[in-house]
Amino acid sequence: MTLAPFAALESRLNSAVQRRLANATATHQGGEHFGVLLSREGQQPWGGDTVDAAQVTLGMPAAQVAGIAEGGELVINGTTTYVVTGPVQPDETGWLTLAVYPKA
Amino acid sequence: MLALATPLKTRLQALPQLTGWAVRVGTELADRRPVPAADVRCSGASVADSRTGAAMVAPEWTVTLVVRRSDTAADELDAAFAAVFASLHAWQPGQVAGRGWEPLTLQRVTEPLFADEGLAGCELVFSTSARYLSGNT
Numbered sequence: 001m002t003l004a005p006f007a008a009l010e011s012r013l014n015s016a017v018q019r020r021l022a023n024a025t026a027t028h029q030g031g032e033h034f035g036v037l038l039s040r041e042g043q044q045p046w047g048g049d050t051v052d053a054a055q056v057t058l059g060m061p062a063a064q065v066a067g068i069a070e071g072g073e074l075v076i077n078g079t080t081t082y083v084v085t086g087p088v089q090p091d092e093t094g095w096l097t098l099a100v101y102p103k104a
Numbered sequence: 105m106l107a108l109a110t111p112l113k114t115r116l117q118a119l120p121q122l123t124g125w126a127v128r129v130g131t132e133l134a135d136r137r138p139v140p141a142a143d144v145r146c147s148g149a150s151v152a153d154s155r156t157g158a159a160m161v162a163p164e165w166t167v168t169l170v171v172r173r174s175d176t177a178a179d180e181l182d183a184a185f186a187a188v189f190a191s192l193h194a195w196q197p198g199q200v201a202g203r204g205w206e207p208l209t210l211q212r213v214t215e216p217l218f219a220d221e222g223l224a225g226c227e228l229v230f231s232t233s234a235r236y237l238s239g240n241t
Contacts, residue, residue: 045219050143052136053221085220101222104172
Protein backbone atom coordinates (compact mmCIF):
# COMPACT_ATOMS: atom_id res chain seq x y z
CA MET A 1 0.00 0.00 0.00
CA THR A 2 1.33 3.42 -0.91
CA LEU A 3 2.07 5.89 1.84
CA ALA A 4 0.41 8.68 -0.13
CA PRO A 5 -2.73 7.22 -1.65
CA PHE A 6 -4.35 10.56 -2.39
CA ALA A 7 -1.31 11.70 -4.37
CA ALA A 8 -1.66 8.61 -6.54
CA LEU A 9 -5.34 9.43 -7.07
CA GLU A 10 -4.48 13.00 -8.02
CA SER A 11 -1.99 11.77 -10.57
CA ARG A 12 -4.55 9.37 -12.04
CA LEU A 13 -7.11 12.16 -12.12
CA ASN A 14 -4.73 14.47 -13.98
CA SER A 15 -4.07 11.75 -16.52
CA ALA A 16 -7.79 11.16 -16.96
CA VAL A 17 -8.53 14.86 -17.35
CA GLN A 18 -5.87 15.16 -20.00
CA ARG A 19 -7.04 12.05 -21.82
CA ARG A 20 -10.75 12.93 -21.76
CA LEU A 21 -10.84 16.73 -21.90
CA ALA A 22 -7.89 17.74 -24.06
CA ASN A 23 -9.09 19.98 -26.90
CA ALA A 24 -5.73 20.53 -28.59
CA THR A 25 -2.37 18.87 -28.99
CA ALA A 26 1.04 20.28 -28.23
CA THR A 27 4.67 19.47 -28.78
CA HIS A 28 7.60 20.72 -26.75
CA GLN A 29 11.09 20.93 -28.24
CA GLY A 30 10.13 18.63 -31.09
CA GLY A 31 8.98 15.81 -28.83
CA GLU A 32 5.87 13.63 -28.92
CA HIS A 33 2.38 15.12 -29.24
CA PHE A 34 0.38 15.30 -26.03
CA GLY A 35 -3.06 16.58 -25.17
CA VAL A 36 -3.61 20.01 -23.63
CA LEU A 37 -6.60 21.91 -22.35
CA LEU A 38 -6.61 25.13 -24.34
CA SER A 39 -8.61 28.03 -22.99
CA ARG A 40 -9.09 31.36 -24.71
CA GLU A 41 -10.92 34.47 -23.57
CA GLY A 42 -10.98 38.17 -24.29
CA GLN A 43 -9.00 40.56 -22.14
CA GLN A 44 -8.34 44.27 -21.98
CA PRO A 45 -4.88 44.56 -20.41
CA TRP A 46 -4.97 48.36 -20.21
CA GLY A 47 -8.63 48.50 -19.22
CA GLY A 48 -11.17 50.87 -20.67
CA ASP A 49 -11.43 49.12 -24.02
CA THR A 50 -7.99 50.34 -25.05
CA VAL A 51 -6.89 47.09 -26.65
CA ASP A 52 -8.90 43.98 -27.47
CA ALA A 53 -6.59 41.04 -26.73
CA ALA A 54 -6.92 37.31 -26.17
CA GLN A 55 -5.66 35.51 -23.08
CA VAL A 56 -4.70 31.94 -23.95
CA THR A 57 -3.84 29.31 -21.35
CA LEU A 58 -2.72 25.70 -21.73
CA GLY A 59 -3.22 23.04 -19.07
CA MET A 60 -1.25 19.78 -18.87
CA PRO A 61 0.72 17.58 -16.49
CA ALA A 62 3.94 19.43 -15.72
CA ALA A 63 6.01 16.32 -16.38
CA GLN A 64 5.23 16.57 -20.08
CA VAL A 65 6.96 19.94 -20.43
CA ALA A 66 9.85 19.36 -18.05
CA GLY A 67 12.31 22.23 -18.07
CA ILE A 68 9.98 24.72 -19.72
CA ALA A 69 10.32 28.32 -18.53
CA GLU A 70 9.05 31.78 -19.39
CA GLY A 71 9.97 32.43 -23.01
CA GLY A 72 9.76 28.73 -23.84
CA GLU A 73 7.73 27.62 -26.84
CA LEU A 74 4.99 25.07 -27.51
CA VAL A 75 3.61 24.17 -30.92
CA ILE A 76 -0.15 23.76 -30.80
CA ASN A 77 -1.97 21.46 -33.20
CA GLY A 78 1.20 21.26 -35.25
CA THR A 79 0.66 24.72 -36.68
CA THR A 80 0.97 27.63 -34.28
CA THR A 81 3.89 28.38 -32.00
CA TYR A 82 3.01 29.88 -28.63
CA VAL A 83 5.41 31.59 -26.23
CA VAL A 84 5.15 31.03 -22.49
CA THR A 85 4.62 34.16 -20.43
CA GLY A 86 4.25 34.50 -16.68
CA PRO A 87 4.97 31.97 -13.98
CA VAL A 88 5.65 28.28 -14.55
CA GLN A 89 4.41 26.75 -11.31
CA PRO A 90 2.51 23.47 -11.22
CA ASP A 91 -0.08 23.01 -8.51
CA GLU A 92 0.32 20.44 -5.76
CA THR A 93 -1.05 17.69 -8.00
CA GLY A 94 1.47 18.30 -10.77
CA TRP A 95 -0.99 20.05 -13.06
CA LEU A 96 0.50 23.04 -14.87
CA THR A 97 -1.43 25.93 -16.38
CA LEU A 98 0.63 28.19 -18.62
CA ALA A 99 -0.28 31.60 -19.97
CA VAL A 100 0.89 31.79 -23.58
CA TYR A 101 0.61 34.06 -26.59
CA PRO A 102 1.09 33.38 -30.28
CA LYS A 103 4.60 34.02 -31.51
CA ALA A 104 4.70 36.89 -33.99
CA MET B 105 -13.19 69.23 -24.10
CA LEU B 106 -13.67 65.99 -26.04
CA ALA B 107 -13.40 67.91 -29.30
CA LEU B 108 -9.63 67.66 -28.92
CA ALA B 109 -9.77 63.94 -29.72
CA THR B 110 -9.88 64.42 -33.48
CA PRO B 111 -6.98 66.88 -33.81
CA LEU B 112 -4.89 64.71 -31.50
CA LYS B 113 -5.61 61.61 -33.57
CA THR B 114 -4.88 63.45 -36.81
CA ARG B 115 -1.57 64.70 -35.45
CA LEU B 116 -0.45 61.24 -34.35
CA GLN B 117 -1.54 59.62 -37.61
CA ALA B 118 0.76 62.00 -39.47
CA LEU B 119 3.86 60.82 -37.60
CA PRO B 120 6.16 58.77 -39.87
CA GLN B 121 7.29 56.80 -36.79
CA LEU B 122 3.69 55.56 -36.40
CA THR B 123 3.29 54.42 -40.00
CA GLY B 124 1.52 51.08 -39.89
CA TRP B 125 0.17 51.73 -36.42
CA ALA B 126 -3.53 51.71 -35.62
CA VAL B 127 -4.31 55.14 -34.19
CA ARG B 128 -7.71 55.31 -32.54
CA VAL B 129 -9.58 57.39 -30.00
CA GLY B 130 -11.57 56.15 -27.06
CA THR B 131 -14.87 57.54 -28.23
CA GLU B 132 -15.02 55.85 -31.64
CA LEU B 133 -16.24 52.37 -32.49
CA ALA B 134 -13.19 50.61 -33.83
CA ASP B 135 -11.56 47.23 -34.18
CA ARG B 136 -9.24 47.35 -31.19
CA ARG B 137 -7.39 44.12 -31.94
CA PRO B 138 -4.72 45.43 -34.34
CA VAL B 139 -1.33 46.27 -32.85
CA PRO B 140 0.92 48.17 -32.82
CA ALA B 141 -1.58 50.73 -31.71
CA ALA B 142 -1.82 54.20 -30.24
CA ASP B 143 -4.98 54.82 -28.28
CA VAL B 144 -5.96 58.41 -27.47
CA ARG B 145 -8.54 59.19 -24.85
CA CYS B 146 -9.53 61.79 -22.32
CA SER B 147 -8.86 60.44 -18.85
CA GLY B 148 -10.51 63.15 -16.81
CA ALA B 149 -9.90 66.78 -15.99
CA SER B 150 -9.01 68.99 -13.11
CA VAL B 151 -10.45 72.43 -12.55
CA ALA B 152 -7.63 74.77 -11.80
CA ASP B 153 -9.63 77.89 -11.20
CA SER B 154 -13.36 78.02 -10.67
CA ARG B 155 -15.01 81.31 -10.01
CA THR B 156 -18.37 82.86 -10.57
CA GLY B 157 -19.15 82.66 -14.24
CA ALA B 158 -15.95 80.94 -15.36
CA ALA B 159 -13.68 77.95 -14.79
CA MET B 160 -10.30 76.88 -16.07
CA VAL B 161 -10.70 73.25 -17.10
CA ALA B 162 -7.55 71.17 -17.55
CA PRO B 163 -8.27 67.80 -19.20
CA GLU B 164 -5.73 65.01 -19.28
CA TRP B 165 -5.23 63.14 -22.53
CA THR B 166 -3.70 59.70 -22.32
CA VAL B 167 -1.85 58.19 -25.26
CA THR B 168 -1.41 54.43 -24.78
CA LEU B 169 1.26 52.85 -26.98
CA VAL B 170 0.96 49.09 -27.46
CA VAL B 171 3.19 46.69 -29.41
CA ARG B 172 3.62 42.94 -29.56
CA ARG B 173 6.03 41.50 -27.02
CA SER B 174 9.23 40.57 -28.81
CA ASP B 175 12.95 41.11 -28.71
CA THR B 176 12.39 44.45 -30.47
CA ALA B 177 9.37 45.61 -28.43
CA ALA B 178 11.41 47.92 -26.20
CA ASP B 179 12.99 49.66 -29.20
CA GLU B 180 9.62 50.01 -30.94
CA LEU B 181 8.06 51.55 -27.85
CA ASP B 182 11.04 53.81 -27.30
CA ALA B 183 10.86 55.19 -30.84
CA ALA B 184 7.10 55.71 -30.61
CA PHE B 185 7.42 57.35 -27.21
CA ALA B 186 9.97 59.84 -28.50
CA ALA B 187 7.87 60.62 -31.57
CA VAL B 188 4.67 61.17 -29.60
CA PHE B 189 6.44 63.35 -27.07
CA ALA B 190 8.04 65.46 -29.79
CA SER B 191 4.70 65.85 -31.54
CA LEU B 192 2.48 66.71 -28.60
CA HIS B 193 4.60 68.27 -25.86
CA ALA B 194 4.33 72.07 -26.14
CA TRP B 195 1.98 71.75 -29.12
CA GLN B 196 -0.86 74.26 -28.96
CA PRO B 197 -4.14 73.02 -30.39
CA GLY B 198 -5.33 76.61 -30.66
CA GLN B 199 -9.00 77.18 -31.38
CA VAL B 200 -10.98 73.94 -31.32
CA ALA B 201 -14.76 74.02 -31.33
CA GLY B 202 -14.65 77.71 -30.54
CA ARG B 203 -12.38 77.41 -27.51
CA GLY B 204 -8.74 78.37 -27.17
CA TRP B 205 -6.54 75.63 -25.72
CA GLU B 206 -3.19 76.07 -24.06
CA PRO B 207 -0.14 74.05 -25.19
CA LEU B 208 -0.11 70.42 -24.11
CA THR B 209 2.48 69.38 -21.56
CA LEU B 210 3.57 65.89 -20.58
CA GLN B 211 2.51 65.21 -17.00
CA ARG B 212 3.58 61.64 -16.36
CA VAL B 213 4.41 58.29 -17.91
CA THR B 214 3.11 55.04 -16.50
CA GLU B 215 5.22 52.01 -15.73
CA PRO B 216 5.50 49.90 -18.88
CA LEU B 217 3.15 46.94 -18.81
CA PHE B 218 4.14 43.56 -20.22
CA ALA B 219 0.87 41.71 -20.46
CA ASP B 220 0.34 37.96 -20.48
CA GLU B 221 -1.60 38.45 -23.69
CA GLY B 222 1.68 39.02 -25.53
CA LEU B 223 1.55 42.79 -25.56
CA ALA B 224 3.76 45.51 -24.15
CA GLY B 225 2.97 49.15 -23.72
CA CYS B 226 3.05 52.35 -21.76
CA GLU B 227 0.97 55.47 -21.34
CA LEU B 228 1.87 59.12 -21.79
CA VAL B 229 -0.43 61.54 -20.02
CA PHE B 230 -0.63 65.09 -21.36
CA SER B 231 -2.53 68.03 -20.00
CA THR B 232 -3.89 71.23 -21.49
CA SER B 233 -6.41 73.81 -20.34
CA ALA B 234 -9.02 76.22 -21.54
CA ARG B 235 -11.33 78.74 -19.99
CA TYR B 236 -15.03 77.94 -19.86
CA LEU B 237 -17.60 80.67 -19.37
CA SER B 238 -20.98 79.83 -17.93
CA GLY B 239 -22.91 82.97 -18.75
CA ASN B 240 -24.10 83.16 -15.15
CA THR B 241 -22.71 85.92 -13.00
